Each structure stands twice: as structure tokens, then as C-alpha cells.
Amino acid sequence: MKEEVLENGKEALQKEIDALELLKNKLDENFVHAVELLYKCRSKVVITGMGKSGIIGKKIAATLTSTGTPAFFLSPAEGSHGDLGLIIRGDIVIALSKSGETDEIVKILPYLKRFNVKLITMTSCPKSIIAKNSDIILDLGVVEEACPLNLAPTSSTTAQLVLGDAIAVALLKMKDFTEEDFALYHPGGLLSKQLLKVKDLMHKGDSLPLVNENEDMKHVISKIIEKKLGIALIIDNAEKLKGVIVDGDLKRILMKTGDFMHEPAKKFMTTEPKMIDKDELVAKALTLMEGKITSLVIKNDNDEPVGLLHIHDILKSGVV
16 A cells, blocks of 8 residues: 555656656747746736636745736636726736636636736647737646546646746846845745845944954953953954954953953954854854854954954844
8 A cells, every 4th residue: 555655646746747847848939928028017917817726826926026026816707806907007917727718717808908918828728718819828738637537737737836936037037136135025034034144233333342452451351341242353553353352261361360451452362263254144154153152253355343243143133
């Protein structure tokens, strides 16, 4: 029984893989035209489909929207009962229909024609009614469903989903969509937090615990206490970074040295502290800390300290 179940699973996967291979080989200039049309769209992209295709349509709309192409899903059944008013001139409709004969979509075709709304159709039947009324046809191929009865939408909906992803990725690249853009569209999600950069969290300006290298250790301790970051950044008269002293160093110095309060900071500083660029991801900063240090220094091209990132700032951000 176990072997039979495993074999059935592999057979279903292979049928879906075959469907995607067929789709890949069918991509042609129509795909290019569709992406170009969507790229030039200055209004909305409307995805429509019934049943399982409708579910896939919702996902495609969500992916497009989150990658810089405003889109929403509209049920063609609801469209015929008043929601067609959501579609206006300048919009582009993407219809998902394996058969190309979905009655609910056929019924809204006159409305799309009346308002000159461009129609892109994903279908396995390029000679169908919907396809013939489309501006661009994206042929899914004659897909054999993974369902052994060849009835339940399986391979065909997988092909629709992947084709939607391919469109979204192609548009993303054409628009030069960046990590910053992605974070902007996902302000509350973990993905956004993972894209945070050091410059987004680092302490800077007056919050930096700066101490001249010739100041005595009493001043260093005072600065560490004042700024509450557990570290002092040691600079020279030209304000260039020379080293750091952390609160852990104070304990070690105390164990080895008697009276050190009036000694200069440069005598005890660590001259090669761990540093990171302000444009690096916070996730990389966390890796550099490796549970051994709590702060990373950021400096500019003139070797001047411009920022300090503390482990507490990372923890508060929710990156981990």
C-alpha cells in the first residue's frame, strides 16, 4: 500500500512537470506582447476566472500587486451583477479559462469590447470563444490533468499559476523592482524585516558614544554609561575611528591593572573592531556578531564613525 501511494504521488508530480515543460516550450512572442502591454498599463490589471481558476487568479493578482503592478481579482459571475463597474477604460483584463468557454467570462466580453478594455487570456483552447475575442492568447497547451480521471483541475491550474509568476517576474525585472521596493509593499511582514538594512537601525549623530583617544578612562566609562550602548568609539583629533572600548574590556582591564582611571583611552582600545557597511542587510550583521559581540561599527570612506548597530536594535526590529 505504501509503495502504491508513493507511486501515485510521483505519477501526479510527473504529469504536472510535463505540463510545465509543455508550457515552457509554448512561450512565444505572445508572452512578450502580454508583458509589454502590462508594463505600459497606467491603470489597473484585473484578473478573472471561475472555480479553481478563480483561486489561482487571486494568487496571481496578489503577486502582481506585491511586485509593483496594481492588480485585483474580479469574479466574472459577480461582474455580471454590477461589479463590472470596477473595470474602466485603460484597465487590462487577464482571463483564466482552460476551456476558453467559461460561460461567466463569455457574458462579460461585450462589456470589455464596449469600453475597449484589452483582454489577455490563459487557455488550452486558442480557438475557443474567449480566445477569439482576446487581444493576446497565452496558450497553456493541451494539458493532461494529474487527476487520474482527467477531470479535477490540477496540471492546468499549476500551469496557470506558474505562467502568472512568469509574467510577474518579467514585469519585476522590466521595472527594475528592488529590495527596497519590495520592503515598501510589505511594511508589516517578516519579508520586509528580513530586508532591513544596517542604516535603517543604526545609531548615529549625537547618539554615538564618541571619545577622543587622549581622553582618560574615567571619561570613557562616563560615556559608556551615558549612551547605554556598552561601548565607546575612540577617535583621533581628526575624528577618524581609531578603535573601541566595550564594557567587557573594563572588567579585563580592572583584573590586570590597578589604577587606570587617568590612563588615556588609546592605551586600552581594540584597534580592529568588527565593522559593517551601512547598506548591508541587518541579517548579515547578526551573522557577523555570531553571539560573541553585541555591536558593529559603521564608518564612512574617510574612516569617520557614522553609525553603531547594537544587538538590541536587531532584536527589537523582529528580524529574528
